[in-house]
Amino acid sequence: MTMWRMIGVVGLVVASIARGDAAEIAPDQRRSGLSFMAPETQAMQSDDTANPAMLAVLDGEMLWKQKAGAANRACADCHGDATASMHGVAANYPAYDDLLARPVDLEQRINLCRVRHQQASPLADESRELNALGALVARQSRGTPIEAGGDVRLAPFVANGKGLFMRRQGQLNLACANCHDDNWDRRLAGSAITQAHPTGYPIYRLEWQGMGSLKRRLRSCMLGTRAAPYQADDPEMVELELYLMSRARGMSIEAPAVRP
Numbered sequence: 101m102t103m104w105r106m107i108g109v110v111g112l113v114v115a116s117i118a119r120g121d122a123a124e125i126a127p128d129q130r131r132s133g134l135s136f137m138a139p140e141t142q143a144m145q146s147d148d149t150a151n152p153a154m155l156a157v158l159d160g161e162m163l164w165k166q167k168a169g170a171a172n173r174a175c176a177d178c179h180g181d182a183t184a185s186m187h188g189v190a191a192n193y194p195a196y197d198d199l200l201a202r203p204v205d206l207e208q209r210i211n212l213c214r215v216r217h218q219q220a221s222p223l224a225d226e227s228r229e230l231n232a233l234g235a236l237v238a239r240q241s242r243g244t245p246i247e248a249g250g251d252v253r254l255a256p257f258v259a260n261g262k263g264l265f266m267r268r269q270g271q272l273n274l275a276c277a278n279c280h281d282d283n284w285d286r287r288l289a290g291s292a293i294t295q296a297h298p299t300g301y302p303i304y305r306l307e308w309q310g311m312g313s314l315k316r317r318l319r320s321c322m323l324g325t326r327a328a329p330y331q332a333d334d335p336e337m338v339e340l341e342l343y344l345m346s347r348a349r350g351m352s353i354e355a356p357a358v359r360p
Contacts, residue, residue, distance in 0.1 A: 153304035153356030160236025169220025238355035249346025261343025270327030300357020
């Protein structure tokens with residue numbers, strides 16, 4: 101962590117203590133992360149010919165038609181044209197899986213389909229292939245309202261995720277809520293603190309020079325507070341994703357988004 105970022109974090113700790121415990125953002129005050137970005141970044145996201153994440157979507161289109169596994173089946177063999185069959189799907193994830201009796205996120209669903217129906221090995225977390233398929237599926241929900249968390253079976257998992265969001269952790273003793281509920285109108289080391297509404301994942305981050313899932317972003321935040329990050333498939337990670345998506349319910353999917 102650089103000196104200036106450390107100074108910013110210390111200032112944020114002081115601000116969070118001064119403001120007291122976090123309070124959730126009122127529905128009429130919710131804002132997409134896009135609204136915090138510079139005009140140049142907003143323009144990059146809005147123009148598909150300039151949005152670098154669209155390259156991942158193109159990769160996803162090829163992978164969608166590619167046969168894999170012992171079953172020698174492609175995603176398209178079951179689901180047909182993704183532009184039709186995947187419309188609105190990403191807006192409902194994380195979703196409840198009947199066999200596992202717990203929520204799974206979009207990347208996990210893709211891998212479950214590979215294992216169960218293609219009889220193929222799961223794709224590696226944050227791999228080019230998994231991010232590409234995720235970007236393709238998410239792209240088909242652009243403009244549709246987020247519906248995640250509406251299934252009554254998900255209620256205890258949403259509650260667990262909210263508890264994780266509110267819980268202070270790490271050497272800096274910060275909760276997600278201290279930044280994204282209490283201080284979203286501030287800046288940290290020159291970067292805007294957004295409201296943590298995950299409307300655009302998977303995203304292309306200029307910092308990463310590549311694509312990443314919401315889990316990658318969450319792990320980065322945890323490391324920033326000097327906390328031990330959850331692993332990609334840990335139940336806590338998916339519950340936190342679920343809570344974040346549920347609190348963004350009604351906001352529009354923007355995937356694949358671009359961020360600094």
